[in-house]
Amino acid sequence: MANNSLELLTPSRLDAQAQDLLLPLNQELSALQYRAIMHERLSQQLNNNTIVYQGLTRAQHSSFGTVMIKWQLSDCSGQYSLQHEIQVLKALQSSIYPSGHALTPPCLAFKDTRLRIAAKTWQLTLLVIPYYRHKSLANYINTSYLISDLQKHLFIMQAGQLISDLHVRGWLHKDIKSSNILVQDDLSLVLTDFALAERIVSSKQDRTEASIQNNAGTPAYFAPERWQGQSATVQSDIYAFGILVYEILAGTRPFAIDKQSCDRLKAWAIQHCQQPIPKLPSQYSQYQVVIEKALAKRVNKRYTSMQEVLQDLKRIQH
Numbered sequence: 001m002a003n004n005s006l007e008l009l010t011p012s013r014l015d016a017q018a019q020d021l022l023l024p025l026n027q028e029l030s031a032l033q034y035r036a037i038m039h040e041r042l043s044q045q046l047n048n049n050t051i052v053y054q055g056l057t058r059a060q061h062s063s064f065g066t067v068m069i070k071w072q073l074s075d076c077s078g079q080y081s082l083q084h085e086i087q088v089l090k091a092l093q094s095s096i097y098p099s100g101h102a103l104t105p106p107c108l109a110f111k112d113t114r115l116r117i118a119a120k121t122w123q124l125t126l127l128v129i130p131y132y133r134h135k136s137l138a139n140y141i142n143t144s145y146l147i148s149d150l151q152k153h154l155f156i157m158q159a160g161q162l163i164s165d166l167h168v169r170g171w172l173h174k175d176i177k178s179s180n181i182l183v184q185d186d187l188s189l190v191l192t193d194f195a196l197a198e199r200i201v202s203s204k205q206d207r208t209e210a211s212i213q214n215n216a217g218t219p220a221y222f223a224p225e226r227w228q229g230q231s232a233t234v235q236s237d238i239y240a241f242g243i244l245v246y247e248i249l250a251g252t253r254p255f256a257i258d259k260q261s262c263d264r265l266k267a268w269a270i271q272h273c274q275q276p277i278p279k280l281p282s283q284y285s286q287y288q289v290v291i292e293k294a295l296a297k298r299v300n301k302r303y304t305s306m307q308e309v310l311q312d313l314k315r316i317q318h
Contacts, residue, residue, distance in 0.1 A: 005064060006008035010126075020117065020118060021042070021055075021117065022039055022042075023114070024115055024117050025055075025071065025115070025124070027116060029057070032111070032126075033061060033063075034059040034060065034069070035059065035061070036058075037057060037058075037059045038057065038058045038059070039057045039199060040055075040057065041055055041056040042055045043251055048295070050074060050075055051075075052074045053069075053073040053074075054071070054072045054073075054082070055071050055072075056068060056070055056071075057071060063128070064108045064109070064128065064130070064132075065129070066131040066303060067108060067129065067130060068128070068129055068132075069128050069131070070082060070085075070126070070127040070129070071125065071126050071127070072124070072125045073115065073122045073124055074122065074123045074125075075120070075122060081195035082125045082127060082195070083112070083125055084194075084195065084197075085127065085193070085194045085195045085197070086107070086125070088171070088197045089104055089107045089127075089194060090107065091171075092104050092166070092171070092194075101158075101162075101188065102190055103111070103162055103165050103166060103191055103274075104191055104192065104194075105129040105130055105132075105190050105192055106129065106184060107127065107128070108128040108129060108130065109123075109127075109128040110126060111124075111125070111126045112124070112125050112126075113126075113142055129192070132182045132183060132184060132185075132205060133184035134182075134184070134185070135183065136178060136179045136181060136182055136192075137155060137178040137179070137181040137183055137189065137244075138177070138179040139180075139183070140155075141178055141247060141248060149283075149284075151187070152249055153181050155187075155189065155248055155315075156244075156245050156248055156249075156313060157220065157310070157313055157317070158189045159181055159189055159241065159244060159248075160306060160309055160313060161304050161310065162181070162189060162190070162191050163176060163191075163237060163238075163241055164305075164306035164307055164310060167200065167234055167237070167305070167306055170200050171198070171199060171200065172200055172232050172234065172236075172237055173191065173197055173200075173216055173240075174196040174216075174232045174236070174237070175193060175195070175216075175217055175218055175221075176221060176237055176240035176241055176243070177218050177220070177221050177240065177243075177244065178247055178248075180192050180193040181244075196216055196217065198232070200234065219264070219268035220255065221239070221243045221244070222236075222240075222268065222272060223236040223239035223299075224236065224239075224272050224298075225299055227268075227272060227273055228273070233299070234306070235299045235302050235303070235304070236304075237306075238302060238303050238306060238309060239294060239295060239302065241294060241306070242290070242291055243295070244277070245290060245294065246280065246291055246295075249280055249281070249284045250280060250281055250284070254278045254291075254295070255268075255271040255272060255278075257271060273297065276290055278293045286316050287316060290309065290313060290316070293309075293312075294309060
């Protein structure tokens, strides 16, 4: 591979070098009995001063059927999010949850191996889950699907129960958003993408250390206190869920920025920390009390647990 420096590639240069990555990857996947390989996403990030390539690939397998393969190429040093995500999935799938429903997609297979690309040895990590033809909740919200008010409420309740189960098991997700919730054939939901997940900690010192180690997330769902340098908590997951509830009901998120903004992170921080909480469309006004308390700017004014949120949502249902 031509790029051995720490310079991140522009999208056009990344496209130009994709063939260098994908040809040996295809050969490895073929050796593992995957067929009809279609690459849907390819990206790169800087992780611990190392460029890491990541991708999402659809394929067929004789034992698993149609699958999605999440993969990562790194230079064999440091700690990488996909290996962490596999460990989190293994821990979560060993538990029975209060709701009785699956919390995550089943982990069909995972593998760590070495891959030789252009005279350099890379660490290849693979995570295989089923392919969901309905894709994510974001796909429902952003396309022409006609979702009834009842189905919207069911989606909200299911998503809330998933997050509650996750917290009961002792984990924070830290990246709750509509694209990280998959829709199964029966329209039930499962959580995905645990790259940022971490254990819930109780002491202030532990929370500070966790924040220093990993202060990532999606700006559109980032709680005000996270913009102020505080660590992730149950309340920051609840805030992201509040954004999700508004998004499901209204079809758009409660906050938005100018895409041409020269400092997009600052623009997002202003939205979350300073702008008032928007009102829902009038037909969903009964949910406004949940939105107000889930998106409260101050943590001490916000819900303290997902169980509290679910209790209020059940009152709306009745």
